[in-house]
Amino acid sequence: MAIRLFRKKDESDRKIKIPEGMWIKCDACLEIIYKPEVERNLNVCPKCVYHFRIPARERIRAVIDEGTFVEFGEEMESVDVLNFTDTKKYVDRLKEAKKKTGRKEAVITGKGKIQGDEVALAVLDFEFQGGSMGSVVGEKIAITAEVALESRLPLIIFSASGGARMQEGTLSLMQMAKTSAALGRLSDARLPFISVLTDPTTGGVAASFAMLGDVIISEPGALVGFAGPRVIEQTIQQKLPEGFQRAEFLLEHGMVDMIVERSRLKATLSTILRYLSGSGDR
């Protein structure tokens, strides 16, 4: 008995000695896949085309021409205006998120080029407090829309968010109005806005800027909806159908224009931009 236990331990020790994290299990097909290969493949499973969530930085690397991205608004930080504490203090949650991501908030905003065409860009970061929208995220999205307006640029927003940030209360809710109003001005000036939905895009982010694109693109399999599946199940006391609120479901119901795989995203954005550019107010 003791020997067996000992041997078991020995085996597991040996397992750990394999360079850590070189192999990962795909969340969807459960196959063991080689991490560097997945990374080369833009974090898409080479076996089943499952799209892993990726941090905002990588997203920018994947769609913006190298060396063209210029960030703005990175100095903005959230304020604990409500003095909010749940099981943890909001200020501590913010500290943790900053430490984890090395960034001050849940969205990166800036200008950059896509196959030579300049765009204003905002990319939400799910790693930072679930990409939730508080005052700073709302402000940075609005500023990006205003930069697009002033510089006559198309706007692209990548969403990845659980919704409005509860810890900032009603001020978070108001960011939905703020961002949508800024997009209204962009629309009035006939400047294009392309919204890209990634996994997940729900709640107050879905119910504001994310669903307001002139063209709306979704990544395959992304969860997109207003209410979370758990809330719906509790409300209607029914099991939800397979694939409910996934990108394919939204396409079928007419809520998105297309589903585009990550590998084709940059080229697709570039093509659409060329159809829509030059339409700004003259």
Place this chain on the structure above:
Amino acid sequence: MILQYLDFERPIVDLENRLEQLKRLDDGTDKGVKEEIGKLEKKIGKIRKEVFSNLTRWQITQLARHPNRPYLLDYVNLCFRNFIELHGDRAFRDDPPLVCGFAELEGQRVVLIGQQKGRNTNEKIQRNFGMANPEGYRKALRVMKMAEKFRLPVITFIDTPGAFPGIGAEERGQSEAIARNLLEMSHLKTPIVVAVIGEGGSGGALAIGVGDEILMMEYSVYSVISPEGCASILWRDTAKAEVAAEMMKITAPDLKKFGVIDRIIPEPLGGAHRDHKAAGDTLKAALLEALLPLLSMPIPQLLERRYRKFREMGAIRRKAGGAA
């Protein structure tokens, strides 16, 4: 209407009932009864003041949801004349929790939009507990566009636990419907006055809540998520709703302080449900006061003002020398 009472209203109501009994006994002959009535009235006044000057945010939430609280259609009768309801989104169906129509406010023709809750079980089901579907928001937008076209100001009344979270609602694009209203209301070329009359529940409330003047009844609430929902997500315990309500600061004075609303409409002693008529009178006066100055404002100025109002909401720390 069957009168119902919240726990913290109980001591007041018990004393009031005793007062009623005493008053019935009082035939003007017994000096002792008169004295007793006087004492009791004083006591009621004192207790009511004590209770209502120390309401917790959770108690205010309960008042906002009070089963006897006046709803949209009550205020239609109390504050407006010649109401004509308009139905349907012209695409899918009519959504009863969201009511739209023409109405006259002191001679001023307006378009009125708001959520309607039900009073009894049948009504509650018919009105879907005040939770609109996408077609409700699209009906509201259709009617708002008509208001713009015919230069009628818009008044909206918010009273909803939230947009309906259902399968059909998701299939028909609940999030798109809400988002579209936010965008369109932000630049609708006619004055918009918003009044939160009860529950302002999340995106489902805001979807008819973008306007030039935002009013809130004294005992109404306006929040990003219901206290129960917040408690369930952050504490994993709906029993923490009371704490969540405190934390989120969802009352009219809180939101006035944060610049989310413009004015607070005082309610009658003990809350709007204790005196519908008085609540209606105050609301009507507040609506007129908010609306009249907007009517003479040039549209570009009105829209710039509306844009700035929402543009400036939020709490942000910018380091010195920051670009934005």
